[in-house]
Amino acid sequence: MLASLADLASRWLPALASGQACHRRALTAAARSDRAASERWFGHAIARYRRDLAVEPLARLRVHELMVGARTGGGEPAGDAAGVMVEIVRRLNRLDRLETLDFPHELADARSVLAGWVETHAVPGPGTARAASPAAA
Numbered sequence: 361m362l363a364s365l366a367d368l369a370s371r372w373l374p375a376l377a378s379g380q381a382c383h384r385r386a387l388t389a390a391a392r393s394d395r396a397a398s399e400r401w402f403g404h405a406i407a408r409y410r411r412d413l414a415v416e417p418l419a420r421l422r423v424h425e426l427m428v429g430a431r432t433g434g435g436e437p438a439g440d441a442a443g444v445m446v447e448i449v450r451r452l453n454r455l456d457r458l459e460t461l462d463f464p465h466e467l468a469d470a471r472s473v474l475a476g477w478v479e480t481h482a483v484p485g486p487g488t489a490r491a492a493s494p495a496a497a
Contacts, residue, residue, distance in 0.1 A: 379408035383421050384465045390428040391462065398428055420458050423451045423470075427461065427477055449474070 377385075386401035402425055409418040426448045430441065452458065458470040461477060 377404075377408070379405045379412060379414055379417055379421075382408055383417065383424070384459070386421075387424060387428075387459060387461060387465045388463060390424075395428075402428075416455070419451065420455060423448060423455065423458060424461070426451070427481075430481065 382401050382405035386398050386405060389395075389397035389401055402421060405421055406418065408414075409421065426444060430444050430448070452470050452474055455470045457467045458473045459465040460468050460473055
């Protein structure tokens with residue numbers, strides 16, 4: 361019963377909720393490792409931010425999408441992890457503030473959020489992939 365209520369709310373709430381509420385809901389789902397729900401809520405937030413012409417919040421959301429995708433494996437090839445990290449840093453350099461990945465997802469200094477994420481998320485660097493391959497030995 362509770363699951364069906366949550367499903368019903370997820371269908372109707374995005375039309376009424378703010379982009380920020382959907383964005384935070386996506387971050388909460390990502391923290392629970394619920395990739396499908398996270399992607400669905402990110403999509404709702406994107407639609408709302410676009411409708412409201414909210415450029416900066418949309419840019420913050422795009423950084424979060426990359427971070428969440430890297431955290432959960434995101435389907436990226438192993439050799440592309442360094443490229444994802446470079447893209448995260450490139451986008452983050454345009455922002456002053458970014459929502460934290462942990463509840464209550466407050467706005468904080470973007471570099472601090474990145475530093476905390478890097479500490480808890482090991483992204484293999486270019487040297488790591490080569491060292492693990494037999495050809496590198």
